Amino acid sequence: MVAALQKKSPSAAAETPASVAGAASSRIRIAAVSHGFDGPSGRLEVLENVDLDIAPGEFVALLGPSGCGKSTLLRLVAGLEQASKGSITQDGQPITQPDPSRIVVFQDPTLFPWRKVWDNVALGLQAQGILKQEKGRVDEALKRVGLQDFAHSWPHQLSGGMAQRVALARALVNNPRLLILDEPLGKLDSLTRLELQSELVSLWRKNGFSALLVTHDIEEALFLAQRVVIFSPRPARIIAEIKVDQPYPRHRGDPALAELRREALERLGLAQSW
Amino acid sequence: MNVRAALEQSPVREAPPELPGVAVLYPPEATAIPASASLQTQESIPAGTFRFYWFGLAAVAAWALLGAVTLILPDRPAGFNESWAYTREFGVLALVFSAFWATLTVLASFRQGPRFVRQIDGLFRYSVPWIIVSALIFALWEYLTAKQGVPDWAQLNPPFFAPPSALIDAYLSDYARLADSAYNSVKLLLEGILWGVAVGFITGVSIGWSKRANYWVHPILRLVGPLPPTALLPLAFFFFPSSHAASVFLIALATGFPVAILSWSGVASVNKAYYDVARTMGASEWFLIFRVAVPAALPQVFVGLFMGFGASFVVLIVAEMMGVKSGLGWYLTWAQGYAAYVNMYAALIIMTIIFSGLISLLFAMRDRVLIWQKGIVKW
Numbered sequence A: 001m002v003a004a005l006q007k008k009s010p011s012a013a014a015e016t017p018a019s020v021a022g023a024a025s026s027r028i029r030i031a032a033v034s035h036g037f038d039g040p041s042g043r044l045e046v047l048e049n050v051d052l053d054i055a056p057g058e059f060v061a062l063l064g065p066s067g068c069g070k071s072t073l074l075r076l077v078a079g080l081e082q083a084s085k086g087s088i089t090q091d092g093q094p095i096t097q098p099d100p101s102r103i104v105v106f107q108d109p110t111l112f113p114w115r116k117v118w119d120n121v122a123l124g125l126q127a128q129g130i131l132k133q134e135k136g137r138v139d140e141a142l143k144r145v146g147l148q149d150f151a152h153s154w155p156h157q158l159s160g161g162m163a164q165r166v167a168l169a170r171a172l173v174n175n176p177r178l179l180i181l182d183e184p185l186g187k188l189d190s191l192t193r194l195e196l197q198s199e200l201v202s203l204w205r206k207n208g209f210s211a212l213l214v215t216h217d218i219e220e221a222l223f224l225a226q227r228v229v230i231f232s233p234r235p236a237r238i239i240a241e242i243k244v245d246q247p248y249p250r251h252r253g254d255p256a257l258a259e260l261r262r263e264a265l266e267r268l269g270l271a272q273s274w
Numbered sequence B: 001m002n003v004r005a006a007l008e009q010s011p012v013r014e015a016p017p018e019l020p021g022v023a024v025l026y027p028p029e030a031t032a033i034p035a036s037a038s039l040q041t042q043e044s045i046p047a048g049t050f051r052f053y054w055f056g057l058a059a060v061a062a063w064a065l066l067g068a069v070t071l072i073l074p075d076r077p078a079g080f081n082e083s084w085a086y087t088r089e090f091g092v093l094a095l096v097f098s099a100f101w102a103t104l105t106v107l108a109s110f111r112q113g114p115r116f117v118r119q120i121d122g123l124f125r126y127s128v129p130w131i132i133v134s135a136l137i138f139a140l141w142e143y144l145t146a147k148q149g150v151p152d153w154a155q156l157n158p159p160f161f162a163p164p165s166a167l168i169d170a171y172l173s174d175y176a177r178l179a180d181s182a183y184n185s186v187k188l189l190l191e192g193i194l195w196g197v198a199v200g201f202i203t204g205v206s207i208g209w210s211k212r213a214n215y216w217v218h219p220i221l222r223l224v225g226p227l228p229p230t231a232l233l234p235l236a237f238f239f240f241p242s243s244h245a246a247s248v249f250l251i252a253l254a255t256g257f258p259v260a261i262l263s264w265s266g267v268a269s270v271n272k273a274y275y276d277v278a279r280t281m282g283a284s285e286w287f288l289i290f291r292v293a294v295p296a297a298l299p300q301v302f303v304g305l306f307m308g309f310g311a312s313f314v315v316l317i318v319a320e321m322m323g324v325k326s327g328l329g330w331y332l333t334w335a336q337g338y339a340a341y342v343n344m345y346a347a348l349i350i351m352t353i354i355f356s357g358l359i360s361l362l363f364a365m366r367d368r369v370l371i372w373q374k375g376i377v378k379w
């Protein structure tokens, strides 16, 4: 009922707690979640009894072997799929479908090639039917990622780093309370990656959303997150959690981070490669 | 802003790769050379300089030759005709063209004047090879069909072959019937195409999107689609109240099938990640169809339109030949009945212009709609 009302009168949405300054971030509770896929060769168990809380405004990173089920977990949190077992809640409400308060940034920018940069960023507002009133938010989001001069470029004219920035702007324009990042910097060259890591930190600190990041880069996890959660090979179980108590902005050469890196490698069974 | 951000501000994607020092490696002169070299022929000559455009003279000469062949060489008697009509007029027309090319040649030699003059200049220079070749083709054609002194084995005899000057005769003597036929053909064709495109597109998107629509419509499409619509012609003429309605239906069928198949495959092959992105941002199903699936499918839809147009031309002409009592297809059979082959050529030329024009229009539309694609093929 509430949702229906919000759809019909977009202006009412502005008064819901969602976009009030004090509630810019969500608490996510993942409780005893298991998930699997039915395939031709039987059932494939992907997640096994995962428990994870994300406090409002917290930055959590997930690390784990490739193919263990991290992306699957993110899709469940986004509401793109339903967990087979267990519950996932956002501020106490069960997550049953996608919602603009939880936005995903994928490894590929997946910009719509038939839309110019500006229109790509405007996607969310247009889908929610509030673009006419809120045009300024698009320009502002582009400015936040430093691409205001490229508003009228086509996606194919952008470099990989710029395209991923546009994808970030397209996410941020919705003022998400949870930003879900699935290896967002995985395909970028190392220079661009370092650059965007710093930008992510400052965007997160400025906007105050909760963040859930999957990455295969341990340094990245330690540089960005307050907590690093380590998964076992498939089916994914949480095998360790590392608290990163360093203040922001962090320094990549910090000996404390190096020590945590050693610990993480050990947990992943890669201690000898250190 | 740091180095990387500054590099990324460059609008050229290829230029700033991973090496921040790359710009320093090449001195500015070195990068400037290829650009200036390619423009040298045009730009190094200052505006206002007179430099005679000799190649233009070849165009003048070629058309003068056409005029001379037409006017000076005597006609050979052709069937019932003592000589062909409009030979003089055709020769004079060739000379007028020759004079026109001479004017353009002088104009092109000056390299100055307002923008549109320089544009005409450029267009002329671009077209000169074709202007020359077409005159030579016309001259050979006129010579082999209408003139004395051609060896027997090389003669192209009436009534199957007529000189180009005879086309003027056909257009002037029968313009009313030709114009009426062209009008009726275009009307029938557009009516059929519009129905076909609309129904085909809606069908294709529906079966690409909805499993239920796919279940019911796909088998029908699979059975009926490959049937040549022309095979249904006799039945259609019987079932429909008028031959016009039957033809519209068959043209629509011919256009609609490829449009439906390619719209379907376009929608079905949309990157699923686009839907995930839109859904997390609160997109409704309506939004997913019309703002994600359809735009993403458009490149394929245009392939379907191209194929559908081609098929519709076939059906149009056959339908007009078989039952519709008007149109260019009908005109062809009519001309055949009177052994009026010149009129047949005249009708074929009009047909070419109409069909080629429609396809060009389609491609122009595609270039506008799909402007976001890189490396799009120009028609």
Ligand SMILES: Nc1ncnc2c1ncn2[C@@H]1O[C@H](COP(=O)(O)OP(=O)(O)O)[C@@H](O)[C@H]1O
Pocket: A037, A038, A039, A044, A046, A064, A065, A066, A067, A068, A069, A070, A071, A072, A073, A234
């Ligand atoms: N829709 C699906 N259907 C069947 N299997 C899937 C599906 N999505 C993911 N999987 C499988 O689940 C496992 C975990 O995938 P994923 O979550 O993408 O791993 P990662 O941790 O690398 O992100 C993989 O073995 C993958 O093949």
Ligand SMILES: [Mg+2]
Pocket: A070, A071, A072, A182
């Ligand atoms: Mg993954």
